Amino acid sequence: MNLRHLMFFRELAHTQHMAQAAENLGISQPSLSYAIKKLEMELNVPLFEPDGRNIKLTPLGKIYLEYINESLNSLNHGNLLIKQLTNPDEGHVNLGFTYTLGQRLVPEILSNFKKVKNNQNISFTLGQSNSASLLRDLYDEKYDIVFSSHIDQIGDQSADSIFAYQKLVEQEIVLSVPTNHPLATQKHILLKDLTQYPMIIFSQSSGLRPLIDKILKQAPGKPKIAYQVEEDHTIAGFVEYGLGIALIPNLTQLNNKKIILRHVEDNLLRSCPRSMIFDILLCKKRV
Numbered sequence: 037m038n039l040r041h042l043m044f045f046r047e048l049a050h051t052q053h054m055a056q057a058a059e060n061l062g063i064s065q066p067s068l069s070y071a072i073k074k075l076e077m078e079l080n081v082p083l084f085e086p087d088g089r090n091i092k093l094t095p096l097g098k099i100y101l102e103y104i105n106e107s108l109n110s111l112n113h114g115n116l117l118i119k120q121l122t123n124p125d126e127g128h129v130n131l132g133f134t135y136t137l138g139q140r141l142v143p144e145i146l147s148n149f150k151k152v153k154n155n156q157n158i159s160f161t162l163g164q165s166n167s168a169s170l171l172r173d174l175y176d177e178k179y180d181i182v183f184s185s186h187i188d189q190i191g192d193q194s195a196d197s198i199f200a201y202q203k204l205v206e207q208e209i210v211l212s213v214p215t216n217h218p219l220a221t222q223k224h225i226l227l228k229d230l231t232q233y234p235m236i237i238f239s240q241s242s243g244l245r246p247l248i249d250k251i252l253k254q255a256p257g258k259p260k261i262a263y264q265v266e267e268d269h270t271i272a273g274f275v276e277y278g279l280g281i282a283l284i285p286n287l288t289q290l291n292n293k294k295i296i297l298r299h300v301e302d303n304l305l306r307s308c309p310r311s312m313i314f315d316i317l318l319c320k321k322r323v
Contacts, residue, residue: 039111041071042104045083048072049101053090125154132163132170132182134243136268136287141205142183166266167243171195185243207285209251210297212275219281220296227255227302234262234280236271248283254304 048057048068058068076083083097093101133142142162149155165173167184174182175190175198183204187195211230213219219229230252237259238245252259262280265271271282276294286297 041075044071126157128159130161130179132179210286212284213281225298231257234260236263236274236280236282239264239266
């Protein structure tokens with residue numbers, strides 16, 4: 037049994053005429069007859085029976101045809117999908133990105149992408165989460181690519197050995213305070229100033245948390261953590277309403293009339309991009 041024999045069987049079942057089926061398939065009648073007999077021998081049942089000058093399916097042949105149609109249709113669909121996915125002008129992309137990027141960066145990228153003529157037939161499924169979850173889902177092939185921050189480890193594996201990164205944007209980590217906060221008008225912001233006030237900090241599931249911890253570790257004294265939050269704009273909202281100060285990426289989308297962003301001048305990690313700069317990365321799984 038092979039794929040060609042199954043296709044021959046389906047065509048003969050459709051025409052119920054040996055000569056017509058052979059002509060449609062572009063083969064000789066003896067070749068078609070041989071294929072059907074070989075198929076019947078392997079199944080050990082007759083699939084066709086005489087019907088006057090023509091032939092017709094046997095009851096078992098009718099049952100078998102249902103499964104052959106389903107299988108061949110599924111195979112054809114798979115072949116079409118593979119062609120679409122490997123065609124740079126068609127196909128579908130599963131794209132994941134962090135919550136903050138949905139306000140500006142991702143819509144801007146997709147809008148510009150769709151303006152290119154050859155990209156019109158490419159579709160997207162979108163998903164949002166924190167960087168760690170996005171990269172785990174990328175590893176499990178839920179996504180084709182993701183926009184996220186850098187994560188050092190995925191389980192017990194180095195993320196750099198699993199994913200290919202391409203830097204898109206750099207954002208400096210700055211201090212955010214309410215407009216009426218004492219630090220809003222202070223001439224110089226130092227690390228020691230951060231530990232004097234309640235802080236809103238990224239939760240452990242955030243890709244930014246290790247970076248924030250590394251910055252705060254330089255401060256003399258222990259930070260007063262009031263709340264742990266996963267998403268940037270939620271942290272900004274907490275800061276706006278006076279629930280604490282926070283270290284966040286320098287987000288251009290924030291309303292500067294309600295929040296003041298300040299540089300931390302004595303941060304010794306500023307000369308180390310991986311420690312001071314929040315990278316927005318395009319990530320894909322290494323092949």
